[in-house]
Amino acid sequence: MKDTHFITIRRIASIIAILLVVFISAPPYHKAQAANLTSISDTLSTLVSSADANHTIYFVTPTGVESSTDTITIDFTDFTTTSVVFGDIDLAEDNDANCDGSWTEKTLAGSAAAGTWGALITSDILTLTPPTDASSGEIDAGYCVQVEIGTHAAGPGTNQINNPGDTNAHTIEIAGNFGDDGKYSLDFVADDSVNVTSTVDPSITFAISDTAIGFGTLVSANARWATADALGAASDSAAAHTISIGTNATDGYIVTYYGATLTSGSDTIDVAGLTDNADGNPGTEEFAMGFSTDGDTTIPAGYDHNATPASRDWTFVASTLTTIASETVPTATETISAFYLGNIAANTEAGVYSTNITYIATATF
Template identity: 30%
Template sequence: MFAKATHVGFAQRVVATLVASAMVLWSIGLYTTAQAANLTLISDTLSDSDLSVTSGHTIAFTIPTASTLGAASTFTITFPAGFTGVNTVTGGDITVTVNGGAAAQDSLTAVGEVLTLSLDTTANATEEVVVAIADGKITNPGTTGSYEIAVVTPTDTGKTRVAIIDNVLVTAVVETTFNFTITGLATSTAINGTSTTGSTTPTEIPFGVLTAGQIKTLAQRLNVTTNAKNGFVVTVEQDGNLQSSTGADIDGFADGAYDDTPAAWANPSNSLLDENTYGHWGLTTEDGNLQGATDFTAANTWVSASTTPRVVMAHNGPSDGTTFTVDSTGDDVGQTDIGYQIEITPLQEAADDYNTTLTYIATPTF
């Protein structure tokens, strides 16, 4: 038996192919799909990433090429489980910008963990939309972790993440410092409008032999270095009048009145029947700001040395041990000079052992 060759022409093969294709399409249906694009540069910046605290959210995203977010078109922002308070957000809690310009909200609903918004402004391709949610509304989860936030527009989607973590406590210790020194000063040292007539040491103020009608002035320098936040105060007090073993004494300025308001120097009044007027001594300071105590605001003014502490130096913050002013009109931050002045009359009782002890007390306030 022989097979008979059958010749099929090209046109017949084309027709057959089209018929077959039509049958396939008829059986499965012809369809197309529209692929949603990804929002780009999407982020959520928190104002606080700590656990269980309220935080502001600044959610930014860029419309992809060939897409738009039309005016009045709704889009959603969905927070994951763990964030609370989303449903309390109102239009007044949100500000929106499109391409850097303010955009008003057409609508806002907050249900569960989803915000649904529409704007009065169209966001075109490559333009950035920023939705800022004020702090005080949405509370962060109480568990550390990475949390996904989704933004969905009618045509595009995007997801970003935020990290919720414990705050980092930074601690440090600065050791306290406080140094107080007393230095003697030489003859002819300027001191609050006058000058010294002799020299001192850190532990001695030697007036020497006193002559009636002759003023003697001596001084010491005080230096304070501290990192005390609230500064320091230095006071001085005597353990009693300048007194001799005979019981005679040289009283406090002026004429034994123990003045505590600075006043110009005055000579002892030398009243025969009042031994308080035979001689007196006093002190002055070049620190013009005693932080609440009575200031020595004028040159050559004095108060009495006293068994009551007198403030002679003060500052309300850290000091460097060197900064000072040249007179009593300014604040001596770290250094000042204290002057002591004495004068007697011919009636002052004779004795060769007048003495008293001065005590400086320096107190920092940290």
């Protein structure tokens, strides 16, 4: 009897010891925890309450998507998404966690299929369901995900999400079976635009470099050109004076002149209209002008003092308001060079000849 009792006690002790070893050796149980999404943002086309808006959402998923059951949900409970369909939604994956592209676009449809994600909104919750054949790397762990909803989607998108009707902050949650979750907040306003006004005053600049020029002594043997020192020259290598003009007027400007021909008492020198002529006709009375520009102002036919002497035009119209330069758009300051040609005949009356020519700049605002 003593031996039997002793054996039974030893067996019980052995069983207890085994149970203790098993209990101590078993690993502790931990419930799986969802990872937190990072770099979450949502850029809206407008934050005006009750307005329709596009959404561009970014987030980085630590876990990624590895199977057809790894759904992603975005909860727009406080919004109105009634009209949004899969064609209004784009889903793309970045090639890293920077959310700056390049992007790999996912194919979307109303329901998931092989190679195709499902995109469905029910009760203002968007559910993105991976393809039925999704496997590891469908969306890589640690990569950025982009979700576009609205008219900027390549679907092409035609519908937008309607913002909440108040001016409060609203929280949106991204979750689903893919193992990660995160929340972000959007605040809405009655008016998200700032009206900026300014005034640009009208302006015009106009200047004549010299208002006292002259031919010196005219002779019938050859042409003379007026110069700034009033002594005249035997060539038109330099302008007698310049006219500078600039304006911010919408329709540009015109420069006109008005004046008589060279006059001495009752005697006058005839005006001329010369085309493709370097020096007119020495021995014949002629008074005329030509103009050139350093910009793109329009010099009318008859006044073109171009780079080729034999192709120059000379004209003067006495006592008639006449245009010599024009622009049809606002322009920075341009410089117009003025040249004056004089010829006389052998019998031109002696005298001191002069004239006053008035230049007028007119802007069209």
